[in-house]
């Protein structure tokens with residue numbers, strides 16, 4: 001396993017990390033979740049991502065229980081705040097009130113005294129940026145969180161956070177959590193260049209495009225049972241990727257991966273890690289075997305000619 005700095009921060013995270021969205025939360029799934037987390041930890045993963053809103057707090061509880069088997073200082077725990085946690089007007093967003101209350105609630109659900117990385121799950125246009133940054137800075141001073149980050153913020157919002165923190169002498173964000181994979185490269189244009197200048201590391205989600213970049217969905221065929229696409233968990237991010245043109249390109253990528261002796265999932269993760277601004281790529285997994293297969297990507301180094309071939313397949 002390789003460990004990289006979380007942006008400009010001193011702390012180091014495994015380049016492959018494990019998430020908990022869509023995969024865990026219901027009681028029947030706790031055993032699988034726990035097995036995945038244990039397999040990940042034993043494979044060298046030290047970075048675990050969750051959010052208050054994943055199954056309205058249940059995912060945090062599952063992750064917290066599974067990690068309680070390990071020494072607290074041996075892993076880096078990330079969670080998030082923003083999405084609704086109730087029906088009231090203050091049960092969502094990034095107001096100082098909601099951030100403070102949800103941070104305390106997350107600490108309880110996770111069963112820990114501190115959160116390593118606390119992320120603003122989305123930008124909140126209704127709360128001034130200085131209110132958000134001050135609340136995060138206070139949580140750092142109180143020792144409840146160690147670092148602050150954002151997720152899926154636009155380049156303008158990230159720049160605003162950076163310049164406001166500098167002006168008010170508040171702690172700066174160290175990470176951004178956007179979607180990034182071979183089929184969605186939007187962050188390459190503006191977000192990565194700004195982040196490189198400002199010491200913000202990317203912690204990217206859906207690196208396998210929710211399983212599409214494993215090659216298991218074939219053009220013209222129904223998804224096999226026991227896959228995310230077949231299990232009624234299909235969502236907007238995924239729907240757009242299940243067209244025959246995309247799936248045909250993915251089959252080409254799979255051939256190329258197999259020629260090099262890899263699985264496509266491993267090639268797709270190694271491709272993401274070619275970017276030095278990526279601190280970590282968060283995988284989802286529905287079995288410990290998937291974790292084991294994906295973790296091996298951390299050791300794969302792609303050559304310039306591999307990257308050119310991948311680009312040419314993606315460009316069609």
Ligand code: NDP
Pocket residue numbers: 018019020021022023049050121151152177204205206207208209210211212214216226227228229265282283284285286289290291293294
């Ligand atoms: P991935 O793109 O890694 O997709 C994960 C899914 O792909 C698995 O659940 C599994 O689904 C399938 N899969 C993974 N590995 C393999 C394999 N080796 N072989 C076959 N199938 C495989 O990531 P996610 O979209 O799940 O996102 C990862 C994490 O990122 C989340 O858990 C969450 O923590 C975070 N996230 C953050 C968001 C944000 O807004 N900040 C939004 C979305 C996610 P199956 O077996 O069911 O087909």
